[in-house]
Amino acid sequence: MTDLMVEAEGLVKRFGETRALQGVDLAVPRGTVHGVLGPNGAGKTTAVRILSTLLRPDAGSARIGGADVVRDAQRVRSRIGLTGQYASVDEDLTGRQNLVLFGTLLDLRKPAAKARAAELLEWFDLTEAADRPAKTYSGGMRRRLDLAASLVGRPDVIFLDEPTTGLDPSKREDMWGVVRTLVRDGSTVLLTTQYLEEAEALADEITVIDHGRVIANDTPDRLKRIVGGQTLEVRPTNPADLEKTGLILAAVATGGQTAEQTRKGVLSVPVAGDEALTEAVARLATAGIAVTELSMHLPSLDEVFFTLTGKPKEEVAAA
C-alpha cells in the first residue's frame, strides 16, 4: 500500500473561458505538510475544492487515502477536514452549537459531540466565547472556530486554504503552532498560501503553481538550491580586517564577484557551493582573521518565486 494520503494526477478545471487548472499533479505522503504556493488566481483554491469533493475535475483524477474524490466522495468526506479562506461556520449559531452540530452530522452521539466540542473550544481558546453567536467573534476567533470545526471528526487529511490570510503576525504564529501539533499527532496537512515564509516555515514539500500549472515541486531547501546560488556571510571580529576579508571572499566567489557590505560590519558574497565555505574558512585562518559570524544562506523563497514565475513578489502580493 502506498502511503500517499493525497494523490492527484493531471487535474484540469475550466470555468467558462478561464482555465483554472491545466494539469496539476500532487503527491503528499502521510504525516507531512504540503504547501501549495501561488499568487491569487493561480488555482490553489480550485485544487483544494476538487480534493475536498466540492468540485468535480474536468479531467484528471485524485485520491485521498486511496479513495477517489469523484467515485468515492462520501468516503473521502469522512476522512477530511476543510478550512477555507472564509470561515465556514453558521454565524447565527454559537461556537459551541456549531461544533456540536458538525459532531452530530458526523454521527457522534450527543454526549460525544458535546465532549468533542468542549475539547476543541478549550484547545482553540474559545471556551469563554463558546456560548456567543459566531457573528460576534473577531476575525481571528472565527478562523480558529472554523479550524476547530474542520477537526471535529479527527480527520486524517486536513486542507487549509490560506489559513492565515488576513491574520496579524502573532495570530499567524498561533496558527502555525496548531498545524505543527496536528502533524505531530499524525495528520496530513495540505496548505495553500501566498505567504512564502509560511510555506517555508511549515511545509515538508512545496508545490508552486501559477496559472493553473505546477511550475516547481520540491523541498523548500532543494527548491532554493535549484533556483540560485548561495550567499556566504562573514563578520570579522575586528572591523579593521574588513578589507582583507573582502579580498579573501572575492577569491572564493563565483565569477569574480566582489564582496559587499550588506549589513554594518558584515560582508557577503555569492558562492557556487559548500566548498566555498571550507575554502574561505581555511584562507581566513591562514590570514589570521578572527570572525564572529560566518554563515551560508540559501536564497529566500521570495527570490525563488520571482525566478520561477518571472513576476516580482509585489505584483503577487497585490494581485
Add this chain to the structure above:
Amino acid sequence: MTAVAVLPENKVHKGPFRGVRHSLELTKRSLIKTWRTPEALIDVTVQPALFMVIFVYIFGGAVAGGTHQYLQFLMPGILAQTVAMGAISIGVNLNSDLEKGIFDRFRSLPIARSAPLIGAVLGDVVRYVVVSISTFAFAYLMGFRLHASPVHAVAGCLLAVLFGLCLSWALVFVGMLVRTSGAVQGIGFLVIMPLTFASNVFVGVATLPGWMQGFVKVNPLTHLVESMRALFLGTPVGDHVWWTLGWCAAFVAVFMPLALAAYRKKV
C-alpha cells in the same frame, strides 16, 4: 480506517436513519436561527393583519355587504395567501445562504447532499405555525368567530402549514435556479401573486368570468381556502381537502427532485 471509526464504537450512531437524523439536526439549526432573528418573522405576522384591515374595511361593504361577513369569508383566504407568500422567503434565504461558507462545510461532510435543504424546509414549519397563530389572533380581535370545534380549526391550520411546506420546494427550486436572491423574490412574487388573486381568496368563484373560473377551479390555493373555510365555519368540506393534499404531494413529487438536482448542479 475512516476518521469516524477512530472514535469508540458506542459513541457513534449507526443504522439506516442517518439521513433522517442529519435532516432533523439541520432543522434544529434553522430553528435556532429563527429564534435568534425573530425579526425575520415580521413579514408573516404583520402582513396578514395589514391585509385583513385593508380588505375588510375598504372592500368588505362592497364585496360582501358588511365587514363582519367579509371577515368571516376572507380570513381563511388571508391565511392561505400569507402561507404561500411566506414560502418565497425560503427560496430567497437559501439562495443567499449558498454563497456562504457554511454550505461548503455541509458539502465537505459525509452527509446526504439533500440534508441541508430538507433541514431548511422543515425548519420553516415554525414560520407557518406563527402565521396561523397570528392570523387567527388578529382576526379574532377584528371580530372573526369560529363556527366549528377547535379541533377543526387546528386541522385547517395544519393543512395550511403542510401546504406551505410542500409549496416551499417550488421556491427552493427557483432559489437554486437563479443567480441572485432579489431575482428569487421577484419570480416568487410573480408566481404567487396571481395564484392568490386568481382564486377564491378575496371573492366567490361564481363572480368571476367563465374563462377565469376554469383556472381558479384547479388553482391549488382555491382548494386550500375552500377546505379551511369549511373547517373553520363548519360547512361541508367536500373533496377540497383531498385536492389540497393531492397538490401538496404533487409539489413535493415534482419540485423536490428538481430542487435537489439544481442544487447538485449549482454547487
